[in-house]
Structure formats: C-alpha cells, structure tokens
Amino acid sequence: MNRNTNESNEFDPFKAVRADFPATERWTYTDVSGRDILSNKVRAAIDAHLDERMYNGGDKAKMFALIERVREKYARLISAEADEIAYTKNISDGLNMVATGLPWQPGDNVILCPELEHPNNVYPWLNLHRKGLETRMVDPHNGHIPIDDIVKRIDARTCIVTVSSVSFAPGFRTDIERLGRICRERGIFFLVDGAQSIGVIKTDVQNSYIDGLAVSTQKGLLGLYGMGLLYVRREWAERMRPAYLARFGVDLGDAHEAAMDGYAYKLMPGARRFDLGNYNFLATAALDASLDLLLEIGSERIERYLAMLSHALAQGFIELGVPVCGGAPGPHITNIVTVGVLGNGNHASVEDPRMNALAAHLVANNIKFSLRRGLLRFSFHIYNNKDDVERILGLTSAFLNNEIH
Ligand SMILES: Cc1ncc(COP(=O)(O)O)c(C=O)c1O
Structure with missing residues (x-):
C-alpha cells in the first residue's frame, strides 16, 4: 500500500x-449492500487460482491449506476461533444449518421481526412449521427491530431469537449486544444475519453474545458470490447435529479426504461438523485477499x-x-x-x-x-x-x- x-x-x-x-x-x-466491487488484488488472487488449476491441475494440499488459512483469518475478524467457523454457500445455507441442527422440540418457538428481515431469514423458519416449530413475529418500530417486544415474547419454549445486525432496508443497526445478553442469560440461541454488517462494522461475537452468525462473501467481505461462512459458538456447536453430513463433517484425524473408517463416526469438533464436501476454492482464494485488506485496515x-x-x-x-x-x-x-x-x-x-x-x-x-x-x-x-x-x-x-x- x-x-x-x-x-x-x-x-x-x-x-x-x-x-x-x-x-x-x-x-x-x-451499493455494497447489494454487492461489492472487486479489487485488483482480489482479481489477481482469483486469476492465480484459475491459472494454477488450468496449467497444473491444482495442488490439493495447498487448496486445503487455503481453506484453513481463510477460516483462521475470518475467525480473527469476528473474534472467534477457527473451529467455530463452517464453510457455507451463502447466508441462507448458514441460517438453515442452524435451524435444522439445533436440538429443539415440537412446540418450541423462534422469535423474529419478519418485516425487517431479508426473506432468506424468514422462509427457513416458515419451513419448520411442518415440524412443529412455532414462529413468533413482532412488528418493527419506526424501522427498528423492537428489542423490548422480542423480549416480551420470550417464554420457556423459546429456543431461538434471530435478527439481522443491520437491516437491508432501512439499514438501521440493531442493538445486538443488548439482545444477545438477554438471550445468553436465558439459554436461548441468538442467531444473527450479518449480511449488512460484516466487513463494515466491528463485530466481536463474544462481546455481543452471538451464538450463530451467518454471512456471505459478496458484500462487506469484498469477495465473490457463491460462498458464505457460519460462526457457531463452540458450546452450542458441540450440541448440534447437522441435517446434512459428509466427509468433512466427520472427524477422521489426518486421514485422506476419501477415507472412511467403518460406519460408526464422530462429528468434527465445533462448527466444522457443518462442512460438507469440497469447498468453493475460487471464492475462498478471493476472500483470502480481501480479508488481508480488511484486517490490515482494521x-x-x-x-x-x-x-x-x-x-x-x-x-x-x-x-x-x-x-x-x-x-x-x-x-x-x-x-x-x-x-x-x-x-x-x-x-x-x-x-x-x-x-x-x-x-x-x-x-x-x-x-x-x-x-x-x-x-x-x-x-x-x-x-x-x-x-x-x-x-x-x-x-x-x-x-x-x-x-x-
Ligand atoms: C440481510 C440480508 N440477508 C440475506 C441476504 C442474502 O442471503 P443469501 O446470501 O442467502 O443470498 C441479503 C442480501 O442479499 C441481506 O441483505
């Protein structure tokens, strides 16, 4: 620079x-709230990845090293640990992973303010009505997510509260810390859609009492479409069972990616259990470069x-x-x-x-x-x-x- x-x-x-x-x-x-623009450095990282695949076929060990490097960098950005980060396709993927992975029972409820959420943080919950999850909806107050109203609707069967950290319209910031603290005190999973905040405002998942945070990489993270990241706090992740399971969600130590060790299996620690099969290496290469820039500025x-x-x-x-x-x-x-x-x-x-x-x-x-x-x-x-x-x-x-x- x-x-x-x-x-x-x-x-x-x-x-x-x-x-x-x-x-x-x-x-x-x-218009970063719609999608970002790419930097020369990100473009160079994308080109380098494609060239390597085109001319040499790609080196899988280096590709996996990229995945772990970016997992660690992103964890640093939000004050989490690498084991608390899973790779996803987008925000919807991450939110659905939480919705389907938590140990809730029929009759439990989720609280949200649908008028201020993106549809991608509404449909996952509507889809679970058929499995007995109740959706408790609160109305906005002058364009703000009404924290007091959310708190009033909490009862013994509330298992999840979900909000966007900044709404996509009108774009106001939610008092995440206040709501997170209340959820933590009551043992409720606090799930945040970070589409409009990650990369643009400081996020510390620990100080904000966030249990789950879903993002995609084509907005504030200055990367490509087709990739997302899901933070799940370790204590919760270890109690969750992914709805989908594949090789990278299973703990086989250093065994080869195509290895299998009998039919009994142990889930990966933390949020890694939500990783499925092969990754979006191209979008990860882009994110590797953009995270450097975001971390460097702070x-x-x-x-x-x-x-x-x-x-x-x-x-x-x-x-x-x-x-x-x-x-x-x-x-x-x-x-x-x-x-x-x-x-x-x-x-x-x-x-x-x-x-x-x-x-x-x-x-x-x-x-x-x-x-x-x-x-x-x-x-x-x-x-x-x-x-x-x-x-x-x-x-x-x-x-x-x-x-x-
Ligand atoms: C608040 C919010 N959530 C979710 C999304 C999109 O979700 P996904 O990454 O699943 O496409 C957007 C914008 O595209 C958004 O603004």
Whole structure:
C-alpha cells in the first residue's frame, strides 16, 4: 500500500485503497449492500487460482491449506476461533444449518421481526412449521427491530431469537449486544444475519453474545458470490447435529479426504461438523485477499470511516430537504443511508414520482445504489470517499433546483 497523508498528516489507508478498485473510476459506487466491487488484488488472487488449476491441475494440499488459512483469518475478524467457523454457500445455507441442527422440540418457538428481515431469514423458519416449530413475529418500530417486544415474547419454549445486525432496508443497526445478553442469560440461541454488517462494522461475537452468525462473501467481505461462512459458538456447536453430513463433517484425524473408517463416526469438533464436501476454492482464494485488506485496515477504523461518510450524506440530504429515513444521523446509521418513505414502493420503484425521478437522474449520472422497500439506498465501503458524497449531493441539489430536467 502506498503511503500518503490526509489533512492532519496522518497516514490515510482509504486513499490508497480506492486506487485498487477500478470500478471507482467509472462509477460512484454506493451499493455494497447489494454487492461489492472487486479489487485488483482480489482479481489477481482469483486469476492465480484459475491459472494454477488450468496449467497444473491444482495442488490439493495447498487448496486445503487455503481453506484453513481463510477460516483462521475470518475467525480473527469476528473474534472467534477457527473451529467455530463452517464453510457455507451463502447466508441462507448458514441460517438453515442452524435451524435444522439445533436440538429443539415440537412446540418450541423462534422469535423474529419478519418485516425487517431479508426473506432468506424468514422462509427457513416458515419451513419448520411442518415440524412443529412455532414462529413468533413482532412488528418493527419506526424501522427498528423492537428489542423490548422480542423480549416480551420470550417464554420457556423459546429456543431461538434471530435478527439481522443491520437491516437491508432501512439499514438501521440493531442493538445486538443488548439482545444477545438477554438471550445468553436465558439459554436461548441468538442467531444473527450479518449480511449488512460484516466487513463494515466491528463485530466481536463474544462481546455481543452471538451464538450463530451467518454471512456471505459478496458484500462487506469484498469477495465473490457463491460462498458464505457460519460462526457457531463452540458450546452450542458441540450440541448440534447437522441435517446434512459428509466427509468433512466427520472427524477422521489426518486421514485422506476419501477415507472412511467403518460406519460408526464422530462429528468434527465445533462448527466444522457443518462442512460438507469440497469447498468453493475460487471464492475462498478471493476472500483470502480481501480479508488481508480488511484486517490490515482494521474493523474499528473502517466502521468510523464509513459512519463519517454516511453521516455526511444523511446530513447533506437533510439540508437539501430530502427525507432521510430515520431522520438526523445517529448511532443507528452504519454504512447505509436510505431516503424516501419506508414501504412507499418496492425493490424496483418508489411511489413518490419526484423520488422516482431523482433515482432515475442519479442512475443516468453513473451513481450505483439500490431501491429497497420503496427507499433509495446508498451504502459505502472502504473504496468510497467524500467526493462520492459530494457528487451524490451535488446531483441531487441540481435535480431539486430543476437545473437538469
Ligand atoms: C440481510 C440480508 N440477508 C440475506 C441476504 C442474502 O442471503 P443469501 O446470501 O442467502 O443470498 C441479503 C442480501 O442479499 C441481506 O441483505
């Protein structure tokens, strides 16, 4: 990374980082909540992996070493241990592994706020009705997951509470620590969908009392689609039985991957029992490179930087009279700013014609963002900077002044 300075003469890692993401030259890319953009370093890691497979067939020992290296790096990112991390396909896979692996009984219940969850953290629970799991649903409070209401619904049969750490829309942060502590006191499995927080805010699974955390690698982790990771706290993992089982979930010591030692078997320790067959080595190679970058800068620093950008954008919108969801920026905002009226539209259009026209104007000017639940959603990552904020605000201001249309 090149050394450079910001106004206070401090080394600013974000300036150097931007140059490694070529998409920033074409777009004002504020859509990591949808999917990330790839860095040159990640692309080089992908190419190196493909070249090795193409020209040499690949070295399996090195491929397994990659899996263990990345497991360890990701564990470090969230303050877990490597044995507490399983490889998955995506978030849905991880959430379903927990839903089907926990020792709950018919008549037990799970509590969630479906209106603020992604469908992928709702269907896994609906699917278990047929096996007798009750789904207790709470309503949101002004776009926030209502922790008090969740707590009120807890009873002796509650086995799981599940929330997203940051909702995909309107993008507010959940007080994970508070809810986690309550669940821990009551022996309830606290399951977190980390789609919108891992890689962008500091996450410490221990301090936050998280028992399970599912992520995919194509957003804040700056990697590829088709891969996810599941954290399961060791004490819980050891009490769980995976719904699917294959060779890598079985403990045969150092035996070959195609070995089998009779029909009796012992599950792998911790979350490793959820690993199945061969891995997504390509996406893991990509993640190996992106984790280096995230770990090098550090989660706390990233979180502070992204909050600074989000607050500047939210404040700027407010000054222009654009309705910011949730009002004045505060601790509920991480790297996501949403504007408009929640629920006033869908994932393709906004009901308010003026906001729809603003969205079209920004799209026409190479701003990348998403429409979600009737809101325009802007989301930042380490390659963004204040110029991006100014550009969005400048275009919005020009639009509002009727200078453009
Ligand atoms: C909160 C949340 N959960 C889950 C997902 C996606 O789940 P999966 O990785 O299974 O596709 C997304 C976005 O795509 C999301 O924003």
